[in-house]
Amino acid sequence: MKRRSSSLLFIALCCLAPAVLGSLLHWSMLLWGFMSMVTASGSLLLVMTILSGARTPADPYGSGESEQPAEPTEQPYQETRVIDAALPSAAEGYEFLFSATVWWRPVSDHADRSDHASPALAASSVLSRALEVVQREQPDRASFARYLLEGELSVPLPDRSGRVTAQAADVTLTLAPADRERLRKLNDLRKDEEIWEYERQHERNKRRYLGDDVLKSAGSAVVWWLTRHEDEIEKAVNMIGPLAQISAAANDEEVPELFRHLLVPPVGARNGATVGGPQWGDADQGGGVFDREEEVGVSDRLLLLLTALGLKPDMDEYTVLVHRVVRDLEATGLGEAAKEIRRTLLLTPEGGSEEPEGWPSTEADATEPWASGFPAADGSPFTDAAAGTFTPEPAEDDDAS
Structure with a gap:
């Protein structure tokens, strides 16, 4: 802004100089005007020339900016293999077998120090990263853990020493055949045990239902039988005696006196047939109930x-x-x-x-x-x-x- 004001002031002085000089020398108006135009044009050209010379020429392709020093060229990736490396799983005694293709290259600061230890450093870095993932996984989740490893190891990261950058591809994660067979058997046994446990619990529930509800008394047993045979009233009457016996046996009790005449054979049928003959029931029971289980x-x-x-x-x-x-x-x-x-x-x-x-x-x-x-x-x-x-x-x- 300051340079522009100085240029305008210079042009104005050059225009006024012929006018002042012409008035002092009594020039004609025509000469005075002509001289003012000449000095104005000359001063304007002079100012433009000075300003264009001081300004840096613009590069249409931006090449006028100062060029940065070129970065050193990065080293290309090199390849090494990891085959069937044993990695512990979350279950003791079961190990994953890890295989992958390791791509590595020296870090730029150590490019001039590349040696034979670099492939080992790259493989060690990949194995350490893989171990952090698989040690939390169960052995039967090998397929799932493989996809986790592919995502984790596809990112190039430097090793602990900072000398190489490594990443992995073509990742495989499996179990030994013997461990796979052992896991399959254990899985089958676990499923069979679950089924057996459910069946046993179902049987316990049925026994509890029959013992505590259905066979709690002779009356409840008759009602239970009648609910399952609603149209067989006459048969329900004939079943009162057997159901009373079953109910008494389920509760380790004697058959109530009310139902003893309905037993088959009736109480005392054999004891009354002979004097001194064989007893059909226990003498302590008094009623001499026929023991159906006795041969x-x-x-x-x-x-x-x-x-x-x-x-x-x-x-x-x-x-x-x-x-x-x-x-x-x-x-x-x-x-x-x-x-x-x-x-x-x-x-x-x-x-x-x-x-x-x-x-x-x-x-x-x-x-x-x-x-x-x-x-x-x-x-x-x-x-x-x-x-x-x-x-x-x-x-x-x-x-x-």
Whole structure:
């Protein structure tokens, strides 16, 4: 701005100088005007020449700026390989196998000091960065950890010493075949154990539901059965006895007196059939409830048959049939069964013999038809028609013999 004002002042003085000089020398107006124009043009050209010479010429391509010193040329990347390097995982005893292509180059400050240790420094730098990633991953997440490594190792970073810059490509991360098989088995076992645990919990819930709710009492058991068979009212009535037994067994209790007459077989059916016969239940229980879990013997089955036929121990027909069965069993070589029936179903009077009067001796030949000496009672149902070849002899003959 100051230079411009000085230039304008100089041009104005050059224009006024001819006018002042012409008025003093009494020039004509024409000469005075001509001289003013000449001095004005000359001063203007002079000022423009001076200003253009002082200004730096502009470079249209910007080459007028001072050029910066050229940076040194960077070294090209070099390649090295890392193959199956073992890296620990988050699980003890399981290691990842890491492989990659390492690209490295010397840092610019150490470009002139490149030596044979640079590839090792680059590989060490990549392995250290990979270790920070995989040591937090489970061994069964090898595929997922590989993608994390590709992103982490694709950025070139200097090593700890600052001598080389390294990055990795073509990253692979796997487990040893034995570890993969071991993990597969453990995974299958874990899943099977989860299923088994759910099944066991389901079974416990069912037992709790049946024991604490359904079988809490005979009434609740009947209601539960009826809800599942809403249209079978008559069958529900027949199920009251069995459900009462099941409910009592589930609670380790006796069957309530209210339901004992509905049991199958009824309470006392066997105890009332004989005096001194086998007990169907525990003597401490008082009711003599039939124990369904106890194995039924030969004498028990025969007693059921006799009871179904309406025969009682004080009847002659009862004794005759039992003795005949005993003899038949002995004749066929089933002595143990015969002894069991004789011991449990035959009454032995004190000081007397088990066998009725006139019965053939047990020492007789088992192959002989012993039925010829079998005593028969009047009105016995075991006649010739009922017993096949059995024909009782008159009592007089027995006495005569």
